Amino acid sequence: xxxxxxxxxxxxxxxxxxxxxxxxxxxxxxxxxxxxxxxxxxxxxxxxxxxxxxxxxxxxxxxxxxxxxxxxxxxxxxxxxxxxxxxxxxxxxxxxxxxxxxxxxxxxxxxxxxxxxxxxxxxxxxxxxxxxxxxxxxxxxxxxxxxxxxxxxxxxxxxxxxxxxxxxxxxxxxxxxxxxxxxxxxxxxxxxxxxxxxxxxxxxxxxxxxxxxxxxxxxxxxxxxxxxxxxxxxxxxxxxxxxxxxxxxxxxxxxxxxxxxxxxxxxxxxxxxxxxxxxxxxxxxxxxxxxxxxxxxxxxxxxxxxxxxxxxxxxxxxxxxxxxxxxxxxxxxxxxxxxxxxxxxxxxxxxxxxxxxxxxxxxxxxxxxxxxxxxxxxxxxxxxxxxxxxxxxxxxxxx
Amino acid sequence: xxxxxxxxxxxxxxxxxxxxxxxxxxxxxxxxxxxxxxxxxxxxxxxxxxxxxxxxxxxxxxxxxxxxxxxxxxxxxxxxxxxxxxxxxxxxxxxxxxxxxxxxxxxxxxxxxxxxxxxxxxxxxxxxxxxxxxxxxxxxxxxxxxxxxxxxxxxxxxxxxxxxxxxxxxxxxxxxxxxxxxxxxxxxxxxxxxxxxxxxxxxxxxxxxxxxxxxxxxxxxxxxxxxxxxxxxxxxxxxxxxxxxxxxxxxxxxxxxxxxxxxxxxxxxxxxxxxxxxxxxxxxxxxxxxxxxxxxxxxxxxxxxxxxxxxxxxxxxxxxxxxxxxxxxxxxxxxxxxxxxxxxxxxxxxxxxxxxxxxxxxxxxxxxxxxxxxxxxx
Ligand SMILES: Cc1cc2nc3c(=O)[nH]c(=O)nc-3n(C[C@H](O)[C@H](O)[C@H](O)COP(=O)(O)OP(=O)(O)OC[C@H]3O[C@@H](n4cnc5c(N)ncnc54)[C@H](O)[C@@H]3O)c2cc1C
Numbered sequence: 001x002x003x004x005x006x007x008x009x010x011x012x013x014x015x016x017x018x019x020x021x022x023x024x025x026x027x028x029x030x031x032x033x034x035x036x037x038x039x040x041x042x043x044x045x046x047x048x049x050x051x052x053x054x055x056x057x058x059x060x061x062x063x064x065x066x067x068x069x070x071x072x073x074x075x076x077x078x079x080x081x082x083x084x085x086x087x088x089x090x091x092x093x094x095x096x097x098x099x100x101x102x103x104x105x106x107x108x109x110x111x112x113x114x115x116x117x118x119x120x121x122x123x124x125x126x127x128x129x130x131x132x133x134x135x136x137x138x139x140x141x142x143x144x145x146x147x148x149x150x151x152x153x154x155x156x157x158x159x160x161x162x163x164x165x166x167x168x169x170x171x172x173x174x175x176x177x178x179x180x181x182x183x184x185x186x187x188x189x190x191x192x193x194x195x196x197x198x199x200x201x202x203x204x205x206x207x208x209x210x211x212x213x214x215x216x217x218x219x220x221x222x223x224x225x226x227x228x229x230x231x232x233x234x235x236x237x238x239x240x241x242x243x244x245x246x247x248x249x250x251x252x253x254x255x256x257x258x259x260x261x262x263x264x265x266x267x268x269x270x271x272x273x274x275x276x277x278x279x280x281x282x283x284x285x286x287x288x289x290x291x292x293x294x295x296x297x298x299x300x301x302x303x304x305x306x307x308x309x310x311x312x313x314x315x316x317x318x319x320x321x322x323x324x325x326x327x328x329x330x331x332x333x334x335x336x337x338x339x340x341x342x343x344x345x346x347x348x349x350x351x352x353x354x355x356x357x358x359x360x361x362x363x364x365x366x367x368x369x370x371x372x373x374x375x376x377x378x379x380x381x382x383x384x385x386x387x388x389x390x391x392x393x394x395x396x397x398x399x
Numbered sequence: 400x401x402x403x404x405x406x407x408x409x410x411x412x413x414x415x416x417x418x419x420x421x422x423x424x425x426x427x428x429x430x431x432x433x434x435x436x437x438x439x440x441x442x443x444x445x446x447x448x449x450x451x452x453x454x455x456x457x458x459x460x461x462x463x464x465x466x467x468x469x470x471x472x473x474x475x476x477x478x479x480x481x482x483x484x485x486x487x488x489x490x491x492x493x494x495x496x497x498x499x500x501x502x503x504x505x506x507x508x509x510x511x512x513x514x515x516x517x518x519x520x521x522x523x524x525x526x527x528x529x530x531x532x533x534x535x536x537x538x539x540x541x542x543x544x545x546x547x548x549x550x551x552x553x554x555x556x557x558x559x560x561x562x563x564x565x566x567x568x569x570x571x572x573x574x575x576x577x578x579x580x581x582x583x584x585x586x587x588x589x590x591x592x593x594x595x596x597x598x599x600x601x602x603x604x605x606x607x608x609x610x611x612x613x614x615x616x617x618x619x620x621x622x623x624x625x626x627x628x629x630x631x632x633x634x635x636x637x638x639x640x641x642x643x644x645x646x647x648x649x650x651x652x653x654x655x656x657x658x659x660x661x662x663x664x665x666x667x668x669x670x671x672x673x674x675x676x677x678x679x680x681x682x683x684x685x686x687x688x689x690x691x692x693x694x695x696x697x698x699x700x701x702x703x704x705x706x707x708x709x710x711x712x713x714x715x716x717x718x719x720x721x722x723x724x725x726x727x728x729x730x731x732x733x734x735x736x737x738x739x740x741x742x743x744x745x746x747x748x749x750x751x752x753x754x755x756x757x758x759x760x761x762x763x764x765x766x767x768x769x770x771x772x773x774x775x776x777x
Contacts, residue, residue, distance in 0.1 A: 207743065272529060343759050
């Protein structure tokens with residue numbers, strides 16, 4: 001076993017190249033982790049940067065070149081990830097890249113891969129994932145959006161909710177019922193639709209966190225059959241290839257949480273009621289606990305990354321386990337921030353907000369751990385994958 | 400033994416619930432939350448007309464001399480509907496401090512106005528190193544001629560935006576014992592050198608930075624003896640803490656009700672989500688938190704009203720439990736509500752903000768645990 005990554009001389013040379021390039025190209029403005037607070041200029045800058053990365057092939061470094069990837073090795077991919085993590089460019093924000101592309105890769109025709117993957121992997125377009133409906137959240141399979149075949153096209157009607165990102169979409173990746181007579185899970189199709197199609201209306205939602213979410217209405221949206229990904233009723237399985245990644249199956253190689261280090265440093269310096277905060281043993285214990293949880297999260301991320309990169313199959317619950325850990329972690333983190341920072345944890349004011357500011361976001365983000373499935377649903381999946389549930393289930397196809 | 404409300408308390412409860420439903424439904428709370436001052440003079444006026452601003456002040460100062468328990472019952476209902484008002488700052492913290500330490504003249508001029516809701520007071524205690532004990536008071540006040548000059552910054556002051564006067568806790572002398580040398584000053588907010596702005600963020604109160612730049616305060620505005628302010632403040636802070644707890648119990652109660660309602664009406668996989676044991680676990684966490692908060696709070700109120708021993712212990716117990724209970728109840732409720740809970744068109748986030756804001760107000764769970772440790776001689 002070896003927990004360390006090793007690099008050849010050539011790879012270390014490559015690291016220098018990456019570093020030099022990033023130094024010259026990373027946009028220098030504050031990209032708030034809170035999407036709702038990002039300025040238009042910042043978003044544009046992030047989108048431009050995503051495109052530049054994509055043009056170099058570094059957005060999807062180890063994907064094949066013919067589909068817009070970088071054709072690089074795993075080691076080089078990790079080098080890029082590591083170097084990127086040194087910069088504050090967290091959210092170049094395209095779900096299409098992380099979620100849509102893998103499903104197209106598994107399920108798309110050769111023609112579809114050639115058509116949709118390059119613009120996604122080169123960072124030229126933004127894709128939104130439109131699964132959830134008002135009555136179909138955890139129970140996604142009960143979705144009601146209807147795609148009716150009229151002989152030459154599909155005509156889509158329905159409503160989606162909690163969709164999007166602060167970046168306006170070029171394409172939307174959606175699920176709709178193609179065969180209402182067919183049984184559950186075998187009645188759905190997956191479509192990729194230009195966001196500007198007539199009949200698509202996007203209405204912003206007012207949420208306390210998770211900026212840029214919308215309700216989307218489909219009113220007789222016409223979709224040509226070559227925009228159906230997979231077979232007419234393969235949509236559920238197509239979606240599983242996306243959800244497998246979203247449920248944490250993707251993993252991360254650099255998942256050390258900077259906030260924890262900042263918080264530990266703060267604790268050593270700060271005073272509370274005139275006394276060093278470090279004399280508060282209750283807070284000390286809580287911080288050690290946070291440190292432990294963040295290390296477990298880092299290792300779960302590392303394991304997921306290794307599994308995906310080396311196509312190693314373990315039991316199959318690992319992705320959801322990682323997701324569940326992260327969700328609990330962020331709820332806990334918000335409480336600990338509140339305990340350690342006092343009411344300044346709630347403040348979004350440069351004068352009083354501690355550390356690097358912007359931590360107030362975590363208080364809202366704690367309530368926002370439902371994307372890609374609630375904690376309870378992750379537990380349902382873990383139980384099924386371990387074989388201790390009435391329903392047995394194996395991991396979906398994933399790249 | 401009788402753990403039920405008496406007739407008068409029950410009447411207060413019913414009246415308050417009707418009032419909140421009629422005068423301050425959640426849409427109004429949301430609107431106020433988004434407004435600059437967070438304050439509705441109309442609602443406050445009506446609350447004062449109900450006699451609530453003077454409820455615990457003596458009759459001779461225009462109040463009705465009710466028990467702290469009765470006020471707790473009222474505040475629980477206000478907290479359930481999260482009715483925003485300066486009641487707690489003005490009548491409880493500042494009103495009681497003046498009653499406790501003020502001269503007859505101060506009481507005669509100030510308290511009737513406070514009881515009528517015509518004058519609003521806010522307590523400026525906490526500073527940059529945020530803490531609620533005497534050692535946390537650093538801001539200085541120096542005598543000059545027959546005045547004091549106040550210099551320094553108070554932060555996280557509740558209700559300062561709408562207050563007419565600030566009861567400012569400052570240090571007039573240094574000594575070994577942090578409790579000595581603290582003096583209370585009643586400062587007109589309009590005085591030259593006083594500045595106040597509310598801090599933006601995820602807060603359920605318009606809490607403010609209030610800065611004092613060479614502010615002159617006449618001697619006549621000192622409340623109590625110079626240097627002896629802590630003795631006045633300490634029991635007042637304890638009473639204020641338990642009344643705040645009652646407000647938070649009301650919040651927990653509403654969260655529990657809403658969560659139950661959502662469990663019964665939200666359907667996934669063909670059944671109400673309350674059928675899922677994992678969801679039930681969250682509701683159970685909420686009700687456990689609620690009941691722990693309720694009973695520790697009401698026992699503390701009862702102990703204060705009846706002059707029972709070990710009030711301090713009961714107060715710290717109640718605040719440690721209730722701060723965590725409200726926080727836990729909101730977190731669990733968010734788990735149950737998933738996406739819906741994030742919507743600004745739904746009410747949960749308003750409670751979540753309150754819970755997080757009151758978590759530290761008048762002492763965090765950690766502060767009260769340490770106090771309990773001392774009281775338990777650990
Ligand atoms: C910020 C944010 C961003 C999002 N982005 C997207 C997006 O880009 N695209 C998209 O398609 N969707 C998106 N979503 C939607 C997200 O996937 C759903 O919110 C999530 O799946 C939960 O659905 P729900 O909110 O309807 O909750 P519900 O399904 O109604 O759940 C309510 C409660 O019931 C519990 N529950 C439900 N079923 C079970 C069960 N079988 N066993 C135990 N407990 C159960 C849940 O765990 C939860 O506690 C986003 C959501 C948020 C909050």
